[in-house]
Amino acid sequence: MTEFPALVPLDAPVLVGYSGGVDSTVLLHWLWCCAQASGTSLRAVHVHHGLQADADDWVLHCQQQCAARGIELAVRHVQVESGTGLGLEGAARQARRAAFAAELRDGETLALAQHLDDQAETFLLRALRGSGVDGLAAMSAHSRLGEKPLWRPLLAVPRSALLDHARQHALHWIEDPSNGDDHADRNFLRLQVLPLLRQRWPHAAAAMAGSATHCGQTRELLDEEDAELIAHLEVAPRVLSLQLLRQVSTGRAARVLRAWVVGHGAAPLPATVLQQALDELLPADNDRQARVCWHDHAIQQWRDHAYLLPARLPALPHEWQAEWDGRAPLALPDGGQLRLQGTPAFDRPLQVRARVGGERILLPGRQHSHALKDCLQREHLAPWRRAQLPLIFDGPQLLAAADVVIAAPLQAWLQAHGAQLQWRPGGW
Numbered sequence: 001m002t003e004f005p006a007l008v009p010l011d012a013p014v015l016v017g018y019s020g021g022v023d024s025t026v027l028l029h030w031l032w033c034c035a036q037a038s039g040t041s042l043r044a045v046h047v048h049h050g051l052q053a054d055a056d057d058w059v060l061h062c063q064q065q066c067a068a069r070g071i072e073l074a075v076r077h078v079q080v081e082s083g084t085g086l087g088l089e090g091a092a093r094q095a096r097r098a099a100f101a102a103e104l105r106d107g108e109t110l111a112l113a114q115h116l117d118d119q120a121e122t123f124l125l126r127a128l129r130g131s132g133v134d135g136l137a138a139m140s141a142h143s144r145l146g147e148k149p150l151w152r153p154l155l156a157v158p159r160s161a162l163l164d165h166a167r168q169h170a171l172h173w174i175e176d177p178s179n180g181d182d183h184a185d186r187n188f189l190r191l192q193v194l195p196l197l198r199q200r201w202p203h204a205a206a207a208m209a210g211s212a213t214h215c216g217q218t219r220e221l222l223d224e225e226d227a228e229l230i231a232h233l234e235v236a237p238r239v240l241s242l243q244l245l246r247q248v249s250t251g252r253a254a255r256v257l258r259a260w261v262v263g264h265g266a267a268p269l270p271a272t273v274l275q276q277a278l279d280e281l282l283p284a285d286n287d288r289q290a291r292v293c294w295h296d297h298a299i300q301q302w303r304d305h306a307y308l309l310p311a312r313l314p315a316l317p318h319e320w321q322a323e324w325d326g327r328a329p330l331a332l333p334d335g336g337q338l339r340l341q342g343t344p345a346f347d348r349p350l351q352v353r354a355r356v357g358g359e360r361i362l363l364p365g366r367q368h369s370h371a372l373k374d375c376l377q378r379e380h381l382a383p384w385r386r387a388q389l390p391l392i393f394d395g396p397q398l399l400a401a402a403d404v405v406i407a408a409p410l411q412a413w414l415q416a417h418g419a420q421l422q423w424r425p426g427g428w
Contacts, residue, residue, distance in 0.1 A: 004157060004165045007033055010040035013108045014151075017100055018044040018073070020062045020174040026162045027113035027154060029171055032069050045074045045103045047096045058174050065172065074103050089184050101146050109149045114139055117159040120205035121189050123212040134258075137216035138209075158205065226259040238264055238308040242301065246282055254278060257299075264308055267295040281306055289383075302382050314426050315387035321353035324392075334388055335426030338402065343419035351393040359391065361398045364408040372398065375405045388425045 007030075016031055018024045028044055035042040046062045048055055059075055066073040076099035080092045100110055119138050126135040141155045154162065166173065182188040197204040233244045233256065240260060245253055257277055258269050269277070273294040280290040281301050290301040293311050300307045314334035324330045326340035330352060338352065360369040376386055381404055392400040392410070399410040402423035406414070414420065 004161045005030075005153070007037055008153070010034050010038040010042075012149075013041040013043070013105070014111050015100075015104055015108045016042065016044045017096075017110065017112045018046050018062055018066070019176075020046065020058045020065075021176055021179075022166050022171075022173040023113040023115060023118075023154075023159070023162055025065070025171050025173040026165050027111060028065075028071070029169060030165070031111060031153075032071060043072045043074065043108075045076060045100060047099045048075055048077045049080055049092055049095065050077070052176070052178065061172075061174055076103055089186065097145065101148070104145070104148045109151050110145055111151045111153060113154055114152045115154045115157050115159050115162060116209045117190070117194070117205050119155055119212055120194065120208040121186055123208045124189055124193070125185060133215050133218050133222065136212060137219045138212040140216060156209070222255065223259065226255050229256055230260055230263070234260070235305065240306040240308075242281060242304050242306055245306070250278060250282075253282065261297065261299070261308060266297040266308060270294055300382075300384070303380065307382065309384065313384050313388070316354035316390060318354050318356055321351060323349045324352050325349045330390075332388075332390055332426060336388060336390070337424045338390055338392075339422045339424070341420045341422055343417040347413075348394075350399065351395075352390050353393065355386070355389055355391055355401075359398050359401075361401070361405060361407050362409070363405075364411050366408070372401055372405065376401065379404050385425060390423065392421075 010031070014031055014035065016024065016028050018028050031042055034040075044062070044066055046059060048059055052058070062075075063073055078095040078099050080095050104110055122138040123136060126138065129135070139152060139155060141152050143150045143152075165171075178184075179187065180191070182191045194205060201207065229248065229252070230240075233240050235241050240256075245256065248256070254274055257274060261267075261269055273292050277292045277299055280292060281299065288301060292299050296311050298309050298311045300309055316332065316334055320333050322330065324338065324346075325348070326346045327344060330338040332338065340346070355372070357373075359372040361372050361375060362369045363375070372391075376389075381389075389401050389404065391398060391402075394409075397409070398407060400406045400421060403421045404423070406421065410421075
Protein backbone atom coordinates (compact mmCIF):
# COMPACT_ATOMS: atom_id res chain seq x y z
CA MET A 1 0.00 0.00 0.00
CA THR A 2 1.39 3.39 -1.01
CA GLU A 3 1.82 5.66 1.98
CA PHE A 4 0.49 9.18 2.07
CA PRO A 5 3.27 11.66 1.20
CA ALA A 6 5.16 13.55 3.87
CA LEU A 7 4.98 17.31 4.09
CA VAL A 8 6.88 19.17 1.38
CA PRO A 9 8.27 22.72 1.42
CA LEU A 10 6.20 25.18 -0.61
CA ASP A 11 8.25 27.81 -2.42
CA ALA A 12 5.30 29.70 -3.98
CA PRO A 13 1.73 30.66 -2.99
CA VAL A 14 -0.80 27.93 -3.71
CA LEU A 15 -4.45 28.05 -4.77
CA VAL A 16 -6.28 24.79 -4.02
CA GLY A 17 -9.26 23.65 -6.06
CA TYR A 18 -11.64 22.72 -3.24
CA SER A 19 -14.94 21.01 -4.05
CA GLY A 20 -15.60 19.80 -0.51
CA GLY A 21 -15.32 16.13 -1.50
CA VAL A 22 -12.91 13.79 0.21
CA ASP A 23 -10.13 14.14 -2.38
CA SER A 24 -9.90 17.92 -2.30
CA THR A 25 -10.51 17.96 1.46
CA VAL A 26 -7.44 15.77 1.99
CA LEU A 27 -5.42 17.89 -0.44
CA LEU A 28 -6.44 21.09 1.31
CA HIS A 29 -5.55 19.70 4.75
CA TRP A 30 -2.18 18.37 3.59
CA LEU A 31 -1.24 21.59 1.81
CA TRP A 32 -2.40 23.63 4.81
CA CYS A 33 0.04 21.64 6.94
CA CYS A 34 2.77 22.17 4.31
CA ALA A 35 2.03 25.91 4.18
CA GLN A 36 2.11 26.18 7.98
CA ALA A 37 5.54 24.53 8.03
CA SER A 38 6.82 26.63 5.10
CA GLY A 39 5.31 29.98 6.02
CA THR A 40 3.75 30.13 2.55
CA SER A 41 0.36 31.61 1.73
CA LEU A 42 -2.48 29.26 0.83
CA ARG A 43 -5.90 30.01 -0.65
CA ALA A 44 -8.78 27.85 -1.85
CA VAL A 45 -11.36 28.25 -4.59
CA HIS A 46 -14.75 26.53 -4.72
CA VAL A 47 -16.60 26.36 -8.04
CA HIS A 48 -20.40 26.52 -7.72
CA HIS A 49 -21.79 24.75 -10.78
CA GLY A 50 -25.45 24.94 -9.77
CA LEU A 51 -25.98 21.37 -10.93
CA GLN A 52 -26.98 19.91 -7.55
CA ALA A 53 -29.85 20.91 -5.25
CA ASP A 54 -27.43 21.07 -2.30
CA ALA A 55 -24.85 23.23 -4.08
CA ASP A 56 -25.44 26.19 -1.76
CA ASP A 57 -24.98 23.92 1.27
CA TRP A 58 -21.66 22.76 -0.18
CA VAL A 59 -20.50 26.36 -0.36
CA LEU A 60 -21.40 26.83 3.30
CA HIS A 61 -19.53 23.66 4.26
CA CYS A 62 -16.40 24.78 2.37
CA GLN A 63 -16.58 28.22 3.96
CA GLN A 64 -16.81 26.70 7.43
CA GLN A 65 -13.91 24.30 6.86
CA CYS A 66 -11.67 27.05 5.49
CA ALA A 67 -12.63 29.50 8.23
CA ALA A 68 -11.69 26.92 10.86
CA ARG A 69 -8.12 26.88 9.52
CA GLY A 70 -7.86 30.53 8.57
CA ILE A 71 -7.78 29.77 4.83
CA GLU A 72 -9.09 32.41 2.44
CA LEU A 73 -11.82 30.92 0.22
CA ALA A 74 -13.04 32.31 -3.09
CA VAL A 75 -16.36 31.06 -4.47
CA ARG A 76 -16.81 31.17 -8.23
CA HIS A 77 -20.29 30.71 -9.74
CA VAL A 78 -20.26 29.27 -13.26
CA GLN A 79 -22.84 28.50 -15.91
CA VAL A 80 -22.36 25.04 -17.41
CA GLU A 81 -23.12 25.40 -21.11
CA SER A 82 -25.16 22.75 -22.87
CA GLY A 83 -24.81 21.95 -26.54
CA THR A 84 -21.03 22.19 -26.55
CA GLY A 85 -20.62 18.59 -27.68
CA LEU A 86 -18.63 17.82 -24.53
CA GLY A 87 -21.48 16.32 -22.51
CA LEU A 88 -22.44 17.54 -19.06
CA GLU A 89 -19.29 16.17 -17.42
CA GLY A 90 -16.98 17.70 -20.03
CA ALA A 91 -18.80 21.05 -20.05
CA ALA A 92 -18.61 21.24 -16.24
CA ARG A 93 -14.89 20.47 -16.38
CA GLN A 94 -14.36 23.21 -18.96
CA ALA A 95 -16.30 25.75 -16.86
CA ARG A 96 -14.35 24.72 -13.78
CA ARG A 97 -10.98 25.21 -15.47
CA ALA A 98 -12.06 28.64 -16.72
CA ALA A 99 -13.03 29.58 -13.15
CA PHE A 100 -9.67 28.38 -11.82
CA ALA A 101 -7.82 30.38 -14.48
CA ALA A 102 -9.82 33.51 -13.64
CA GLU A 103 -9.14 33.16 -9.90
CA LEU A 104 -5.40 32.46 -10.11
CA ARG A 105 -3.20 35.38 -9.10
CA ASP A 106 0.24 36.16 -10.45
CA GLY A 107 2.83 33.93 -8.83
CA GLU A 108 0.31 31.34 -7.60
CA THR A 109 0.29 27.65 -8.42
CA LEU A 110 -3.02 25.84 -8.84
CA ALA A 111 -3.16 22.54 -6.93
CA LEU A 112 -5.75 19.90 -7.86
CA ALA A 113 -6.60 16.67 -6.10
CA GLN A 114 -6.46 14.06 -8.86
CA HIS A 115 -4.94 10.81 -7.57
CA LEU A 116 -3.69 7.47 -8.89
CA ASP A 117 -7.18 6.02 -9.38
CA ASP A 118 -8.22 9.12 -11.34
CA GLN A 119 -5.14 8.64 -13.53
CA ALA A 120 -6.08 5.01 -14.20
CA GLU A 121 -9.64 6.02 -15.12
CA THR A 122 -8.36 8.70 -17.49
CA PHE A 123 -5.94 6.26 -19.12
CA LEU A 124 -8.69 3.68 -19.62
CA LEU A 125 -11.20 6.23 -20.93
CA ARG A 126 -8.73 7.50 -23.49
CA ALA A 127 -7.72 3.99 -24.51
CA LEU A 128 -11.39 3.23 -25.15
CA ARG A 129 -11.57 6.32 -27.34
CA GLY A 130 -8.61 5.16 -29.42
CA SER A 131 -6.13 7.78 -28.20
CA GLY A 132 -2.47 7.64 -29.13
CA VAL A 133 0.58 8.28 -26.96
CA ASP A 134 -0.36 11.90 -26.24
CA GLY A 135 -3.80 10.97 -24.94
CA LEU A 136 -2.66 7.87 -23.06
CA ALA A 137 -0.14 10.00 -21.17
CA ALA A 138 -3.26 11.19 -19.33
CA MET A 139 -2.49 13.75 -16.61
CA SER A 140 0.88 15.18 -15.59
CA ALA A 141 1.89 16.00 -12.04
CA HIS A 142 3.22 19.33 -13.31
CA SER A 143 1.60 21.12 -16.23
CA ARG A 144 0.10 24.51 -17.11
CA LEU A 145 -3.30 26.12 -17.01
CA GLY A 146 -2.81 28.85 -19.56
CA GLU A 147 0.34 30.64 -18.41
CA LYS A 148 0.05 29.55 -14.76
CA PRO A 149 1.53 26.38 -13.19
CA LEU A 150 -0.78 23.49 -12.35
CA TRP A 151 0.29 20.92 -9.76
CA ARG A 152 -1.25 17.53 -8.95
CA PRO A 153 0.77 16.45 -5.91
CA LEU A 154 -1.36 13.36 -5.16
CA LEU A 155 -1.25 11.83 -8.63
CA ALA A 156 0.79 8.82 -7.46
CA VAL A 157 -1.33 8.26 -4.33
CA PRO A 158 -4.21 5.74 -4.43
CA ARG A 159 -7.63 6.82 -3.23
CA SER A 160 -7.46 4.32 -0.37
CA ALA A 161 -4.51 6.26 1.07
CA LEU A 162 -6.51 9.50 0.83
CA LEU A 163 -9.39 7.90 2.74
CA ASP A 164 -6.99 6.63 5.40
CA HIS A 165 -5.57 10.16 5.80
CA ALA A 166 -9.04 11.68 6.03
CA ARG A 167 -10.11 9.26 8.77
CA GLN A 168 -6.83 9.54 10.65
CA HIS A 169 -7.22 13.32 10.89
CA ALA A 170 -11.01 13.26 11.44
CA LEU A 171 -11.63 15.41 8.36
CA HIS A 172 -15.16 16.33 7.28
CA TRP A 173 -16.20 16.17 3.66
CA ILE A 174 -19.22 16.11 1.35
CA GLU A 175 -20.48 13.03 -0.43
CA ASP A 176 -21.63 14.08 -3.90
CA PRO A 177 -24.71 11.95 -4.73
CA SER A 178 -23.83 12.05 -8.44
CA ASN A 179 -20.75 9.92 -7.69
CA GLY A 180 -23.05 6.95 -7.16
CA ASP A 181 -24.67 7.30 -10.59
CA ASP A 182 -22.92 5.15 -13.17
CA HIS A 183 -24.53 6.91 -16.14
CA ALA A 184 -21.42 9.04 -16.74
CA ASP A 185 -18.54 7.17 -18.39
CA ARG A 186 -16.01 7.92 -15.66
CA ASN A 187 -18.40 6.85 -12.91
CA PHE A 188 -19.18 3.64 -14.82
CA LEU A 189 -15.49 2.78 -14.90
CA ARG A 190 -15.07 3.66 -11.23
CA LEU A 191 -18.15 1.79 -10.00
CA GLN A 192 -18.40 -1.15 -12.38
CA VAL A 193 -15.26 -1.79 -14.40
CA LEU A 194 -12.30 -1.09 -12.10
CA PRO A 195 -13.70 -3.16 -9.16
CA LEU A 196 -14.08 -6.10 -11.56
CA LEU A 197 -10.54 -5.64 -12.86
CA ARG A 198 -9.17 -5.51 -9.30
CA GLN A 199 -10.76 -8.87 -8.54
CA ARG A 200 -8.42 -10.46 -11.07
CA TRP A 201 -5.55 -7.94 -11.00
CA PRO A 202 -5.39 -6.19 -7.58
CA HIS A 203 -2.86 -3.66 -8.86
CA ALA A 204 -4.79 -2.80 -12.04
CA ALA A 205 -5.09 0.90 -11.23
CA ALA A 206 -1.39 1.22 -10.41
CA ALA A 207 -0.47 -0.65 -13.60
CA MET A 208 -2.58 1.64 -15.79
CA ALA A 209 -1.23 4.73 -14.04
CA GLY A 210 2.26 3.37 -14.65
CA SER A 211 1.50 2.93 -18.34
CA ALA A 212 0.29 6.54 -18.41
CA THR A 213 3.62 7.59 -16.91
CA HIS A 214 5.55 5.68 -19.58
CA CYS A 215 3.42 7.30 -22.29
CA GLY A 216 4.08 10.68 -20.68
CA GLN A 217 7.83 10.13 -20.88
CA THR A 218 7.53 9.16 -24.54
CA ARG A 219 5.37 12.21 -25.18
CA GLU A 220 8.01 14.49 -23.65
CA LEU A 221 10.66 13.10 -25.99
CA LEU A 222 8.39 13.48 -29.01
CA ASP A 223 7.42 17.02 -27.95
CA GLU A 224 11.09 18.00 -27.82
CA GLU A 225 11.63 16.65 -31.33
CA ASP A 226 8.47 18.40 -32.56
CA ALA A 227 9.66 21.74 -31.15
CA GLU A 228 13.03 21.39 -32.86
CA LEU A 229 11.37 20.55 -36.17
CA ILE A 230 8.86 23.41 -35.92
CA ALA A 231 11.74 25.83 -35.32
CA HIS A 232 13.19 24.60 -38.63
CA LEU A 233 9.89 24.62 -40.55
CA GLU A 234 8.38 27.90 -39.32
CA VAL A 235 9.73 30.57 -41.67
CA ALA A 236 7.75 33.34 -39.94
CA PRO A 237 5.32 33.46 -36.99
CA ARG A 238 2.29 31.31 -37.87
CA VAL A 239 3.78 30.37 -41.27
CA LEU A 240 5.09 26.87 -42.06
CA SER A 241 7.03 25.83 -45.14
CA LEU A 242 5.05 23.08 -46.84
CA GLN A 243 8.04 22.26 -49.02
CA LEU A 244 10.03 21.35 -45.91
CA LEU A 245 7.07 19.67 -44.20
CA ARG A 246 6.69 17.28 -47.13
CA GLN A 247 10.19 15.97 -46.42
CA VAL A 248 9.13 14.31 -43.14
CA SER A 249 6.93 11.27 -42.67
CA THR A 250 3.16 11.64 -42.60
CA GLY A 251 3.06 10.65 -38.93
CA ARG A 252 5.64 13.27 -38.02
CA ALA A 253 3.85 15.89 -40.13
CA ALA A 254 0.65 15.15 -38.22
CA ARG A 255 2.39 15.67 -34.88
CA VAL A 256 4.00 18.89 -36.10
CA LEU A 257 0.71 20.36 -37.27
CA ARG A 258 -0.98 19.51 -33.97
CA ALA A 259 1.85 21.00 -31.92
CA TRP A 260 2.14 24.04 -34.19
CA VAL A 261 -1.47 25.16 -33.84
CA VAL A 262 -1.59 24.56 -30.07
CA GLY A 263 1.69 26.40 -29.66
CA HIS A 264 0.06 29.49 -31.13
CA GLY A 265 -2.96 29.32 -28.83
CA ALA A 266 -5.39 27.76 -31.31
CA ALA A 267 -7.84 25.02 -30.37
CA PRO A 268 -6.43 21.51 -30.89
CA LEU A 269 -6.92 20.06 -34.35
CA PRO A 270 -9.76 17.49 -34.40
CA ALA A 271 -8.73 14.18 -35.95
CA THR A 272 -10.95 14.68 -39.01
CA VAL A 273 -9.57 18.18 -39.67
CA LEU A 274 -6.01 16.98 -39.17
CA GLN A 275 -6.53 14.24 -41.75
CA GLN A 276 -8.09 16.79 -44.11
CA ALA A 277 -5.02 19.01 -43.69
CA LEU A 278 -2.68 16.13 -44.48
CA ASP A 279 -4.76 15.13 -47.53
CA GLU A 280 -5.22 18.63 -48.95
CA LEU A 281 -2.28 20.77 -47.82
CA LEU A 282 0.67 18.46 -48.29
CA PRO A 283 -0.02 17.33 -51.90
CA ALA A 284 -1.23 20.79 -52.97
CA ASP A 285 0.43 22.45 -55.96
CA ASN A 286 1.96 25.88 -55.49
CA ASP A 287 -0.90 27.63 -57.29
CA ARG A 288 -3.62 26.02 -55.16
CA GLN A 289 -5.11 27.58 -52.05
CA ALA A 290 -6.32 24.65 -49.98
CA ARG A 291 -7.96 25.60 -46.67
CA VAL A 292 -9.10 23.68 -43.59
CA CYS A 293 -11.15 25.21 -40.77
CA TRP A 294 -12.03 24.25 -37.19
CA HIS A 295 -13.51 26.27 -34.33
CA ASP A 296 -12.21 29.84 -34.73
CA HIS A 297 -9.12 29.03 -36.77
CA ALA A 298 -8.04 27.99 -40.23
CA ILE A 299 -4.92 26.75 -41.98
CA GLN A 300 -4.61 28.37 -45.39
CA GLN A 301 -2.19 27.18 -48.08
CA TRP A 302 -0.64 29.88 -50.25
CA ARG A 303 2.52 29.77 -52.34
CA ASP A 304 3.73 26.54 -50.77
CA HIS A 305 3.31 27.77 -47.20
CA ALA A 306 0.71 27.02 -44.54
CA TYR A 307 -0.67 30.04 -42.67
CA LEU A 308 -2.43 29.76 -39.30
CA LEU A 309 -5.24 32.34 -39.40
CA PRO A 310 -8.48 33.25 -37.66
CA ALA A 311 -11.34 31.46 -39.43
CA ARG A 312 -12.94 34.80 -40.24
CA LEU A 313 -10.41 37.51 -41.03
CA PRO A 314 -11.96 40.97 -40.99
CA ALA A 315 -11.56 43.26 -43.99
CA LEU A 316 -11.73 47.03 -44.20
CA PRO A 317 -15.20 48.24 -45.29
CA HIS A 318 -15.04 49.72 -48.80
CA GLU A 319 -16.73 52.94 -47.69
CA TRP A 320 -14.48 53.49 -44.66
CA GLN A 321 -12.12 56.46 -44.54
CA ALA A 322 -10.45 58.61 -41.90
CA GLU A 323 -8.09 61.55 -41.54
CA TRP A 324 -4.78 60.89 -39.80
CA ASP A 325 -1.97 63.24 -38.83
CA GLY A 326 0.32 60.56 -37.35
CA ARG A 327 0.38 62.04 -33.84
CA ALA A 328 -1.33 58.97 -32.36
CA PRO A 329 -1.81 55.43 -33.70
CA LEU A 330 -4.81 55.12 -36.00
CA ALA A 331 -7.22 52.33 -34.98
CA LEU A 332 -8.57 50.53 -38.05
CA PRO A 333 -12.12 49.13 -38.18
CA ASP A 334 -10.82 45.55 -38.57
CA GLY A 335 -8.98 45.78 -35.25
CA GLY A 336 -5.63 46.65 -36.86
CA GLN A 337 -3.54 49.75 -36.38
CA LEU A 338 -1.40 52.23 -38.28
CA ARG A 339 1.46 53.88 -36.42
CA LEU A 340 4.02 56.54 -37.29
CA GLN A 341 7.22 56.09 -35.33
CA GLY A 342 10.12 58.47 -34.85
CA THR A 343 8.43 61.81 -35.58
CA PRO A 344 5.56 63.76 -33.97
CA ALA A 345 3.28 64.13 -37.03
CA PHE A 346 2.88 64.54 -40.75
CA ASP A 347 3.08 68.04 -42.18
CA ARG A 348 -0.70 67.95 -42.72
CA PRO A 349 -3.52 65.45 -42.16
CA LEU A 350 -3.66 62.63 -44.68
CA GLN A 351 -6.60 60.48 -45.73
CA VAL A 352 -6.73 56.74 -45.00
CA ARG A 353 -9.23 54.47 -46.73
CA ALA A 354 -9.75 50.92 -48.02
CA ARG A 355 -8.76 49.59 -51.42
CA VAL A 356 -11.38 49.77 -54.12
CA GLY A 357 -9.22 48.64 -57.06
CA GLY A 358 -7.47 50.42 -59.89
CA GLU A 359 -5.09 52.43 -57.68
CA ARG A 360 -1.69 53.47 -59.02
CA ILE A 361 1.44 54.50 -57.12
CA LEU A 362 4.73 56.24 -57.98
CA LEU A 363 7.60 54.16 -56.62
CA PRO A 364 11.02 55.57 -55.60
CA GLY A 365 13.39 55.86 -58.55
CA ARG A 366 10.64 55.48 -61.15
CA GLN A 367 9.32 58.02 -63.66
CA HIS A 368 5.87 56.55 -64.13
CA SER A 369 3.26 55.20 -61.76
CA HIS A 370 2.55 51.48 -61.42
CA ALA A 371 -0.63 49.56 -60.72
CA LEU A 372 -0.85 48.89 -56.99
CA LYS A 373 -2.14 45.38 -57.74
CA ASP A 374 1.11 44.54 -59.54
CA CYS A 375 3.20 45.98 -56.71
CA LEU A 376 1.39 43.87 -54.11
CA GLN A 377 1.93 40.73 -56.19
CA ARG A 378 5.65 41.48 -56.35
CA GLU A 379 5.65 41.91 -52.55
CA HIS A 380 4.08 38.42 -52.20
CA LEU A 381 1.31 39.83 -50.01
CA ALA A 382 -1.27 37.12 -49.31
CA PRO A 383 -4.79 37.72 -50.71
CA TRP A 384 -6.42 37.91 -47.27
CA ARG A 385 -3.92 40.57 -46.23
CA ARG A 386 -4.69 42.65 -49.33
CA ALA A 387 -8.33 42.90 -48.22
CA GLN A 388 -7.15 44.47 -44.95
CA LEU A 389 -4.72 46.92 -46.52
CA PRO A 390 -5.24 50.59 -45.53
CA LEU A 391 -4.23 53.08 -48.21
CA ILE A 392 -2.82 56.51 -47.33
CA PHE A 393 -3.64 59.43 -49.65
CA ASP A 394 -2.70 63.07 -49.89
CA GLY A 395 -5.68 64.32 -51.86
CA PRO A 396 -5.80 62.20 -55.02
CA GLN A 397 -2.16 60.99 -54.68
CA LEU A 398 -1.60 57.51 -53.23
CA LEU A 399 1.29 57.75 -50.77
CA ALA A 400 1.33 54.23 -49.30
CA ALA A 401 -0.37 50.90 -49.06
CA ALA A 402 0.16 50.51 -45.31
CA ASP A 403 3.89 49.80 -44.81
CA VAL A 404 4.01 47.32 -47.69
CA VAL A 405 4.36 49.67 -50.67
CA ILE A 406 5.42 53.29 -50.09
CA ALA A 407 5.42 55.99 -52.79
CA ALA A 408 8.47 58.10 -53.60
CA PRO A 409 7.22 61.35 -51.93
CA LEU A 410 6.36 59.68 -48.62
CA GLN A 411 9.52 57.56 -48.67
CA ALA A 412 11.63 60.72 -49.03
CA TRP A 413 9.71 62.43 -46.20
CA LEU A 414 10.14 59.41 -43.87
CA GLN A 415 13.88 59.28 -44.54
CA ALA A 416 14.28 63.02 -44.00
CA HIS A 417 12.49 62.85 -40.65
CA GLY A 418 13.95 59.54 -39.45
CA ALA A 419 10.43 58.14 -39.28
CA GLN A 420 8.90 54.74 -39.99
CA LEU A 421 5.41 53.65 -40.94
CA GLN A 422 4.13 50.50 -39.22
CA TRP A 423 0.97 48.49 -39.93
CA ARG A 424 -0.48 45.82 -37.65
CA PRO A 425 -3.32 43.92 -39.41
CA GLY A 426 -6.47 43.09 -37.50
CA GLY A 427 -7.37 39.57 -36.42
CA TRP A 428 -3.77 38.44 -35.69
